[in-house]
Structure formats: C-alpha cells, structure tokens
Amino acid sequence: MSELKPQAIRAEALESLLIEQNHLTAEAVDEVIIRYNERVGPMNGARVVAKAWADPDYKACLLEDGTKAIEEFEFEGGEIDKLVVVENTATVHNVVVCTLCSCYPWGLLGLPPRWYKDPAYRSRIVREPRAVLAEFGVVLDDDVEVKVWDSSAEVRYMVLPMRPDAAAAMDERAVLELITRDAMIGVAR
Amino acid sequence: MDGVHDLGGKQGHGSIDNAVDETAFHERWEAIVFALTNVAAELGVLRNTDQFRHAIERIDPVAYLSHTYYGRWLGGLENLLVEGGILTQAQIRARIEVLGYDSTGLVAARPSTEPDVVDYDAEHHVSSRPLEDQPKFRVGDxxxxxxxxxxxxxxxxxxxxxxxxxxxxxxxxxxxxxxxxxxxxxxxxxxxxxxxxxxxxxxxxxxxxxxxxxxxxxxxxxx
Incomplete structure (x- = not known):
C-alpha cells in the first residue's frame, strides 16, 4: 500500500465515524463520483459555445444575459446564481480566476482542474496574466488587451472563445471537440 | 480575514503544474470530502457557502498551502463538525489509529472554542436578493x-x-x-x-x- 497523505487518512476516519453514526453511506460517496465524473463537466459549456458560434442571435443573448441564455439546457449539478459570459476577440483576451477560494462555473465546466485551485495560478494570474498565459502556450501581442475576471462573489464567468475559421465547415460533433475546458477558462486561445 | 487564502498577487508560489489533465476526483478520499458537505448541511452545522468559505480560511495555513483543494475542504468541514458537537478531534485521532494509520500527520482543522452561531437557513436557494433601494453607483462611475x-x-x-x-x-x-x-x-x-x-x-x-x-x-x- 502506498503512503497515504494525512488528509486522505483523516477523510477515511471521518467517513468511518459518520457511517457508524448513520450520517453517511458509502453509496453517497460513489454517487458523487459518478455525478461529477460523468454527468457534469466541460461538455456542457462546450454545447453553449457551439450554439453561440452557430447562431448570432443566441450569441447576442448569451453575452447580454448568460444566466437566462443557458436556462434551456437545464444543466444539473452547477450552482450558478448568475452567469456572465465574456467574449474573446482579436483585440481582447479574457481569463477567469478566483483568488480567494476557487469559485468556478461548475454547471458549465464541471469541477475545476487542480491547477485552477492551486496557489500558483490564483496568486499569479491577476499580477502577471501575460506571463502565466504564455506558460499555458498563449502568447499574446502587446496590442491585445488582457481582461482578468476574479470571481469574488456569486457571479460566475465563462469565456466565449473565438470561433476558428475551420469550424464553419464542420458538423456539430466535430465543433464540440474543438472547444476545450481551458479555452472556456481563458488559458487556451 | 488576512489569511493565507487571500492569494491574489502574492509571489513565490512557483510555476503552474498543469501537466496532469484529470478526472473530477483523483482519489476516493476527495469524493468522501465532497460528500461530507452534504452531511454537514443535513446536520445543520453548515448553513451557507459564506460560512463554509470562512471555515476553510480558518484552517492551519501550512495545510492550506500543502493539502490541496479537498484537504482544505476537509479542514473546513472538520472545523464545522467539531464546533457543532458532531465529532471531537480525540475521536478522529482514535479512529485513525483503529484503522491502522499514523495519526501524527498535520491536521488542517483548527476548530474555534467560541464559534459563531449560524442558526438560520438561507431565505432562498440562490444568493441573489434584488433590492428596492437604489444603487449608490452607476456603470461608468x-x-x-x-x-x-x-x-x-x-x-x-x-x-x-x-x-x-x-x-x-x-x-x-x-x-x-x-x-x-x-x-x-x-x-x-x-x-x-x-x-x-x-x-x-x-x-x-x-x-x-x-x-x-x-x-x-x-x-x-x-x-
């Protein structure tokens, strides 16, 4: 057995105690895993982006009132009280963070990747976004404005990436594969 | 609170490790911690997200930086479960030993002996509360x-x-x-x-x- 981290050991002890007290079941833990590994994830946000790319009217609604525009999808497992979608253009690049904890649009993108929650990203992206983006492979010209969105309240942000020219000739499934989680956070172009 | 959680602009945290593209949960213990949020809510010791965020801010700062995201959640939840009288830290330590593990690892939770009392539920599921009062500021101010x-x-x-x-x-x-x-x-x-x-x-x-x-x-x- 590999060396367990102290927090993993402690979680197991809490699980054991709370199961014994009838406050928790092992099935409840399994349900959490299934829900977030299979049903909630960046595929939801990708559907929204694909629709906005294909339909200019929908895109206008999405940018005007993101909360209302995603209602029709009835995504589960995400508590997004208010959604603001910010659009990347040839002259503006957006990127999302939560410096105080790790707020993230769960309902659209699932649970955040580890790097999004780690101190390095949270501390640096507000101070040196261009340097951080370059580490992710996004090198921006100086004439591109960088807009960082620090999710410090209950508003959640998602980036609408620029539509690649190639998308015009693709079917919807191929388009969905172009739209990555990282692009909707803003660390990919 | 001027805690270690307030990371924006801090220096020295190194490069970003995005090499591993993971599933939602790396290891089962992380899902246990996630499920514990429901337990804490059902037991009435976790009443709102703000209380939970503050419970996480109050954990040991070294653990905050080193125990990763779900380790921080675990510390916050243990704060609330202990403060709410559901468990004691002695009980947790004893259980770790019964399970055959080392109980001397760094403990993230630092339960308060004089915890805040949060004795009401949210008025609505979402945190939006439209106001009749006019906003003091306008867009462009x-x-x-x-x-x-x-x-x-x-x-x-x-x-x-x-x-x-x-x-x-x-x-x-x-x-x-x-x-x-x-x-x-x-x-x-x-x-x-x-x-x-x-x-x-x-x-x-x-x-x-x-x-x-x-x-x-x-x-x-x-x-």
Whole structure:
C-alpha cells in the first residue's frame, strides 16, 4: 500500500465515524463520483459555445444575459446564481480566476482542474496574466488587451472563445471537440 | 480575514503544474470530502457557502498551502463538525489509529472554542436578493475601495484594497458574505463588477494593457 497523505487518512476516519453514526453511506460517496465524473463537466459549456458560434442571435443573448441564455439546457449539478459570459476577440483576451477560494462555473465546466485551485495560478494570474498565459502556450501581442475576471462573489464567468475559421465547415460533433475546458477558462486561445 | 487564502498577487508560489489533465476526483478520499458537505448541511452545522468559505480560511495555513483543494475542504468541514458537537478531534485521532494509520500527520482543522452561531437557513436557494433601494453607483462611475483590512470573512481581496477602479457592471442585491458567514444575517447589498487597471494594482511591475475585474459589495466602496 502506498503512503497515504494525512488528509486522505483523516477523510477515511471521518467517513468511518459518520457511517457508524448513520450520517453517511458509502453509496453517497460513489454517487458523487459518478455525478461529477460523468454527468457534469466541460461538455456542457462546450454545447453553449457551439450554439453561440452557430447562431448570432443566441450569441447576442448569451453575452447580454448568460444566466437566462443557458436556462434551456437545464444543466444539473452547477450552482450558478448568475452567469456572465465574456467574449474573446482579436483585440481582447479574457481569463477567469478566483483568488480567494476557487469559485468556478461548475454547471458549465464541471469541477475545476487542480491547477485552477492551486496557489500558483490564483496568486499569479491577476499580477502577471501575460506571463502565466504564455506558460499555458498563449502568447499574446502587446496590442491585445488582457481582461482578468476574479470571481469574488456569486457571479460566475465563462469565456466565449473565438470561433476558428475551420469550424464553419464542420458538423456539430466535430465543433464540440474543438472547444476545450481551458479555452472556456481563458488559458487556451 | 488576512489569511493565507487571500492569494491574489502574492509571489513565490512557483510555476503552474498543469501537466496532469484529470478526472473530477483523483482519489476516493476527495469524493468522501465532497460528500461530507452534504452531511454537514443535513446536520445543520453548515448553513451557507459564506460560512463554509470562512471555515476553510480558518484552517492551519501550512495545510492550506500543502493539502490541496479537498484537504482544505476537509479542514473546513472538520472545523464545522467539531464546533457543532458532531465529532471531537480525540475521536478522529482514535479512529485513525483503529484503522491502522499514523495519526501524527498535520491536521488542517483548527476548530474555534467560541464559534459563531449560524442558526438560520438561507431565505432562498440562490444568493441573489434584488433590492428596492437604489444603487449608490452607476456603470461608468469611478470608485475607491476600502483601504483597511477586515477581521472576519470578506470578499474584498487584499490586492484590491485602497485602489481606484471603474464600475463596469451592476448586479443588483446579493447576500453580504461578511455578515452571513458569521451568522449575523443576510444583509444584502448592491454588488458591482469593478475594473482596475494593472498599473493601479501593481505599479511599475504591471504588464501592459491588463485589467483586473473584481466583484465588490457596496460597503467595500467608499467613494
């Protein structure tokens, strides 16, 4: 057995105690895993982006009132009280963070990747976004404005990436594969 | 609270490790911690997100930086479960030994002996609370943020204290975390998205053409 981290050991002890007290079941833990590994994830946000790319009217609604525009999808497992979608253009690049904890649009993108929650990203992206983006492979010209969105309240942000020219000739499934989680956070172009 | 959680602009945290593209949960213990949030809510020791965020801010700072995301959640939940009288830390330590593990590892939780009492449920599932009062600021207004720290929970990051910015969005009323986290009521306030020029925040160290947006409650804005 590999060396367990102290927090993993402690979680197991809490699980054991709370199961014994009838406050928790092992099935409840399994349900959490299934829900977030299979049903909630960046595929939801990708559907929204694909629709906005294909339909200019929908895109206008999405940018005007993101909360209302995603209602029709009835995504589960995400508590997004208010959604603001910010659009990347040839002259503006957006990127999302939560410096105080790790707020993230769960309902659209699932649970955040580890790097999004780690101190390095949270501390640096507000101070040196261009340097951080370059580490992710996004090198921006100086004439591109960088807009960082620090999710410090209950508003959640998602980036609408620029539509690649190639998308015009693709079917919807191929388009969905172009739209990555990282692009909707803003660390990919 | 001037805690280690308030990371924006801090230096020395190194490069970003994005090499592993993971599933939602790396290891089963992380899902256990996730499930514990439901347990804590059902037991009434976790009443709102603000209280939970503050419980996480109160954990051991070394654990905060080293136990990863779900380790921080675990510390926050243990704070609430112990403060709420559901478990004791002696009980947890004893159980770790019964399970055959080493019980001397760093413990994230630091339960308070005089915890806040949060004895009400949220008025609505979401935190939006539209207000009849008119907002003090309009989109386009220049604002100055409060320059002083807060002893309790707040959502004004330290890097945005005492800075001048411009209101770019108004979001109507929302539950005030500074009050709700401590059980002092929802006390909703108008919420604004404020844009800060990189130079205002970081001076000469700022990168060119960068703007940082922060969502700020009306009482965080003094002008």
């Amino acid at each position: 220049g604002v100055l943020t409060r320059g002083t720290p807060s002893t309790g929970h707040t959502r004004l990051p330290a890097y945005a204290r005492g800075k001048r910015g411009e209101v770019v969005m108004w979001h109507d009323g929302w539950v005030l975390p500074d009050s709700n986290a401590h059980g002092r009521g929802e006390n909703p306030e108008h919420l604004y998205t404020v844009a800060f020029d990189g130079g205002e925040l970081w001076g000469d160290a700022a990168e060119p053409r960068t703007v940082v947006h922060v969502d700020l409650f009306e009482s965080y804005l003094i002008l």
